[in-house]
Amino acid sequence: MTITTSTLALDIKDLELAYVVRGINRPVLRGVSFSIKPGEAYGLVGESGCGKSTTAYAALRYMPRNGVITGGHILVDGDDITAMNRNQLREFRMHKASMVYQDPGTALNPTLKISKQLVEAFTILGQSRDHAHASAIAALQRVQIADPDRVMGRYPHQLSGGMLQRVVIAMALACDPKLLVLDEPTTGLDATVEAEVLDLVRNLRSETGAAILLIAHNLGVIRSMCDRVGVMYAGKIVEEGDASEVFDGPKHPYTVGLLRSLPRRGMHKRHAALATIPGSLPVLGSDLPTCVYVDRCPIVSDVCRNEVPPIAQLSSGHYTRCHHPDQVAKIDDLVPANLRDAGDQTVLQMEVSKTFRQSGHDVPALVGVNLSLTDGETLGLVGESGSGKTTLAKAILGVHAGDAGSRLTLDQHELASKITKRSTDDKRAMQIIFQNPDSALNASWTVRNILQRSVRKLTGKNKIDADARVAILAEHLRLSPRHLDMKPSQLSGGLKQRVAIARAFAGDPRIVVCDEPTSALDVSVQAAILNLLAELQSEQRTSYVFISHDLGVVRYLADRIAVMYLGRIMEVGTTDQIFGGVNHPYTEALLSAVPNLDGAPSRRIKLAGEIPSPANPPSGCVFHPRCPRAIAGLCETAEPPVVEVSVGHAIRCHIPPAELRALQSAN
Amino acid sequence: MTDTTNLPAAGNEASDVLQRSLTERKTARRERWRLLRRRPGFIIGVVIVGIWVFCAIAGDRITPYDPFTDRDSKYCARPPCPPSGAHWFGTDQIGRDIMSRVMMGARDLLLVAPTAAVLALITGSVLGMVMGYYRGWVDNLLSRVVEAFLALPVVMVGILVLTLSRSSDLLSAISFDSRNVLIIYVVALLFTPIVARTVRATVLGERDLDYVVSARLRGESNLFIMTREILPNITGPIVVELTVRIGYSIFTVATLSFLGVGIQRPSPDWGLAIAESRDLLPADQWWPVTFPALAIATLVVAVNLIADSIQTVYER
Numbered sequence: 001m002t003i004t005t006s007t008l009a010l011d012i013k014d015l016e017l018a019y020v021v022r023g024i025n026r027p028v029l030r031g032v033s034f035s036i037k038p039g040e041a042y043g044l045v046g047e048s049g050c051g052k053s054t055t056a057y058a059a060l061r062y063m064p065r066n067g068v069i070t071g072g073h074i075l076v077d078g079d080d081i082t083a084m085n086r087n088q089l090r091e092f093r094m095h096k097a098s099m100v101y102q103d104p105g106t107a108l109n110p111t112l113k114i115s116k117q118l119v120e121a122f123t124i125l126g127q128s129r130d131h132a133h134a135s136a137i138a139a140l141q142r143v144q145i146a147d148p149d150r151v152m153g154r155y156p157h158q159l160s161g162g163m164l165q166r167v168v169i170a171m172a173l174a175c176d177p178k179l180l181v182l183d184e185p186t187t188g189l190d191a192t193v194e195a196e197v198l199d200l201v202r203n204l205r206s207e208t209g210a211a212i213l214l215i216a217h218n219l220g221v222i223r224s225m226c227d228r229v230g231v232m233y234a235g236k237i238v239e240e241g242d243a244s245e246v247f248d249g250p251k252h253p254y255t256v257g258l259l260r261s262l263p264r265r266g267m268h269k270r271h272a273a274l275a276t277i278p279g280s281l282p283v284l285g286s287d288l289p290t291c292v293y294v295d296r297c298p299i300v301s302d303v304c305r306n307e308v309p310p311i312a313q314l315s316s317g318h319y320t321r322c323h324h325p326d327q328v329a330k331i332d333d334l335v336p337a338n339l340r341d342a343g344d345q346t347v348l349q350m351e352v353s354k355t356f357r358q359s360g361h362d363v364p365a366l367v368g369v370n371l372s373l374t375d376g377e378t379l380g381l382v383g384e385s386g387s388g389k390t391t392l393a394k395a396i397l398g399v400h401a402g403d404a405g406s407r408l409t410l411d412q413h414e415l416a417s418k419i420t421k422r423s424t425d426d427k428r429a430m431q432i433i434f435q436n437p438d439s440a441l442n443a444s445w446t447v448r449n450i451l452q453r454s455v456r457k458l459t460g461k462n463k464i465d466a467d468a469r470v471a472i473l474a475e476h477l478r479l480s481p482r483h484l485d486m487k488p489s490q491l492s493g494g495l496k497q498r499v500a501i502a503r504a505f506a507g508d509p510r511i512v513v514c515d516e517p518t519s520a521l522d523v524s525v526q527a528a529i530l531n532l533l534a535e536l537q538s539e540q541r542t543s544y545v546f547i548s549h550d551l552g553v554v555r556y557l558a559d560r561i562a563v564m565y566l567g568r569i570m571e572v573g574t575t576d577q578i579f580g581g582v583n584h585p586y587t588e589a590l591l592s593a594v595p596n597l598d599g600a601p602s603r604r605i606k607l608a609g610e611i612p613s614p615a616n617p618p619s620g621c622v623f624h625p626r627c628p629r630a631i632a633g634l635c636e637t638a639e640p641p642v643v644e645v646s647v648g649h650a651i652r653c654h655i656p657p658a659e660l661r662a663l664q665s666a667n
Numbered sequence: 668m669t670d671t672t673n674l675p676a677a678g679n680e681a682s683d684v685l686q687r688s689l690t691e692r693k694t695a696r697r698e699r700w701r702l703l704r705r706r707p708g709f710i711i712g713v714v715i716v717g718i719w720v721f722c723a724i725a726g727d728r729i730t731p732y733d734p735f736t737d738r739d740s741k742y743c744a745r746p747p748c749p750p751s752g753a754h755w756f757g758t759d760q761i762g763r764d765i766m767s768r769v770m771m772g773a774r775d776l777l778l779v780a781p782t783a784a785v786l787a788l789i790t791g792s793v794l795g796m797v798m799g800y801y802r803g804w805v806d807n808l809l810s811r812v813v814e815a816f817l818a819l820p821v822v823m824v825g826i827l828v829l830t831l832s833r834s835s836d837l838l839s840a841i842s843f844d845s846r847n848v849l850i851i852y853v854v855a856l857l858f859t860p861i862v863a864r865t866v867r868a869t870v871l872g873e874r875d876l877d878y879v880v881s882a883r884l885r886g887e888s889n890l891f892i893m894t895r896e897i898l899p900n901i902t903g904p905i906v907v908e909l910t911v912r913i914g915y916s917i918f919t920v921a922t923l924s925f926l927g928v929g930i931q932r933p934s935p936d937w938g939l940a941i942a943e944s945r946d947l948l949p950a951d952q953w954w955p956v957t958f959p960a961l962a963i964a965t966l967v968v969a970v971n972l973i974a975d976s977i978q979t980v981y982e983r
Binding site: 399432444453457 | 876880881882885
């Protein structure tokens with residue numbers, strides 16, 4: 001091997017990879033080529049099923065048992081790993097490359113202490129036990145774990161997700177790799193934690209000089225982390241270039257579609273519907289003779305159907321595989337929305353507290369939550385996990401009853417606290433759309449049965465009328481009749497979520513709780529679902545309680561937003577008030593943690609520590625231990641008052657709004 | 668899971684659509700069946716069990732001799748006679764043809780053991796579902812009872828119950844068939860707690876899934892949720908449990924028969940036959956014991972081969 005300064009950290013050349021299904025090769029990667037220089041960060045984006053994870057795993061030659069490389073080469077630090085035997089491959093993975101997986105909880109062995117697992121990562125490299133122990137402590141310090149000795153003695157389940165991901169990163173860096181592959185490293189984490197992990201990776205990259213291959217479905221993450229990006233579609237890289245060029249001036253219709261389907265630059269449902277990409281990904285392994293995007297492309301022409309598009313070089317390093325890169329700008333702009341505004345008639349008034357009993361201790365999960373909802377309004381609920389968003393949703397729905405003294409008033413009458421005690425009319429008035437349609441739909445029922453049962457149960461219609469109603473629902477949700485006879489497992493994620501929405505709307509509900517309804521979906525599917533929700537709301541005057549950790553989505557869809565922390569409402573206001581001005585310090589930190597898709601650097605406000613256990617909430621203001629603006633001597637002793645900043649905008653903070661405004665505009 | 672979307676592109680014709688959805692609905696079951704057929708263990712198991720089931724059904728219509736009479740003892744001056752051209756498996760101590768008795772012996776066992784297993788599965792599933800679904804004090808109470816039962820050695824309880832019922836005056840007039848019914852009840856009772864525990868664990872994993880919450884939100888009754896929502900989703904583990912239980916049940920019934928409290932004379936039951944002839948072993952007269960023992964072994968192994976395959980295919 002010749003060591004030159006130009007040795008690429010990763011060089012994938014015309015990689016073709018297939019999965020063998022019933023003896024037939026089904027191509028998954030169709031000639032993927034890209035390279036990463038030492039110290040460079042490269043991002044792969046694309047929807048699920050496009051081959052980005054397969055590519056990431058292939059970079060270390062991890063493949064499922066039925067995967068075969070049918071062509072091309074993978075060079076890591078100059079070595080061709082496609083030609084290696086078992087021992088060479090082991091040696092290579094030991095010293096040259098590492099991987100960080102999506103779920104740190106499953107990447108670590110739950111039965112072994114962190115120390116054992118981390119020390120092993122060093123003993124494998126030939127270090128003595130004592131040496132390895134010292135290295136492990138150093139590695140934890142390197143990933144900014146403040147108290148390495150304490151963490152070493154813990155089991156994985158005793159650490160938070162963000163902490164675990166740091167440990168996994170520390171392990172991955174043990175061998176001082178030339179290439180670090182990160183596969184959705186922050187997907188399951190809160191935005192605040194995500195921002196910290198990403199900061200850490202950014203720092204480590206400049207510190208170690210390792211090249212990074214980052215896979216993420218969150219385009220903002222890629223934008224903020226990577227120098228260059230490749231956009232993948234159906235096993236091909238359709239566009240590649242500098243991150244700023246690709247995101248600001250996309251030249252492939254697919255990239256344009258992806259970016260347009262995200263709510264950007266303060267877009268709101270009132271202004272425009274989100275752009276969607278019609279159709280769906282080609283079936284894995286199908287024949288794609290010409291342009292892979294031909295069936296979904298808005299600027300398709302005859303030449304696209306007959307010829308493989310050439311690589312169109314746009315500038316150094318920026319290319320697109322499209323016949324008409326010059327026409328990309330002509331792709332229709334956003335469709336103006338025609339939605340009715342929220343009304344001012346109060347539909348639901350809630351005053352809820354909820355205390356769980358856990359092994360003899362009271363755990364207050366909701367503390368005096370006081371909110372109202374008007375007709376046709378969307379109330380966004382945001383906050384880190386553990387802040388009580390889902391508990392509030394379940395209390396509203398009656399899945400678990402609130403504490404004595406809690407009151408839920410629907411259309412001027414009080415609701416029973418438990419679902420079993422509510423009338424059929426009250427049941428049909430409130431429904432939910434869950435995050436994960438896989439578990440939300442009974443896998444052994446057909447779509448028709450699922451919908452029909454809900455219609456009949458909630459409206460009391462007979463079978464014939466229910467059938468008619470199911471047909472109408474399906475049409476509304478753009479489900480074709482053939483989908484009705486399928487089981488959920490035969491539908492794509494987006495279609496499943498449509499079925500779940502159809503079920504929620506079976507009895508013309510007044511209120512629908514949406515619990516992260518799009519976080520399991522790809523961005524183009526998310527756009528379609530969000531548009532659909534907005535349309536349904538406008539037509540039927542349904543109110544939504546919309547829970548999401550994606551502030552971009554909340555900003556797009558919500559009319560009002562409530563920010564929750566440790567079971568308390570810290571701030572409530574209209575979307576414009578929340579995103580436009582004086583904020584509670586917690587809201588301020590949440591907003592600053594969102595990776596910015598537009599590339600403008602945001603000043604991040606770091607929150608110290610993790611969300612405390614609700615079983616033992618901090619004294620005074622529950623947020624004071626993490627608050628960057630806490631006033632010593634006041635915040636830890638006294639509960640803050642709720643201060644009205646302007647009409648409809650309230651903040652629970654000791655700092656007067658005028659002072660907050662001054663502090664926040666100083667940034 | 669294999670790729671079910673891998674079907675020809677959708678046509679627009681209504682009949683095509685119908686055909687397609689029908690095919691898709693059957694795909695999962697068909698796929699499982701296809702995987703099963705490819706497993707040699709499954710095939711071997713099915714063939715062996717098939718042979719024994721055939722013997723059990725056909726009974727003395729296909730046995731070379733009458734399994735209950737010693738009319739052929741003239742061929743054999745001093746029974747038991749060793750295997751010969753006339754008696755492939757030899758004869759027992761009163762001159763009955765062992766091969767005929769082994770073939771016939773499958774009948775009672777294959778009636779009693781699987782029936783007991785199915786019964787245990789039904790009662791155990793109901794119990795397990797109630798425990799897993801309601802949790803709380805219902806589960807606590809029933810779990811303690813189940814654990815108490817699990818602590819008892821199966822064979823000891825079997826002997827105790829069956830011996831007591833044999834000696835009791837009330838049951839002394841019991842005919843052979845109702846004796847078998849009694850064995851079914853006893854074995855089913857002994858297996859119920861094990862099934863209940865398995866089903867309970869499975870239900871616990873399902874009951875908090877969103878589809879169950881959704882059913883509650885539209886006001887479904889608990890019974891509906893258990894039988895219509897949850898049950899169809901746990902058939903896999905239940906089928907696996909059934910096949911495993913049948914294997915254990917065969918073994919248990921054979922053991923009880925061997926101990927003299929199970930299937931009774933004059934049935935040519937294998938366990939019974941071993942018990943009756945085991946005194947002959949020290950005299951080097953091995954055949955009256957060996958052939959029934961082999962019969963039990965082949966049946967139990969075959970059932971377990973099937974159980975293993977089904978488990979692998981269901982759990983993938």
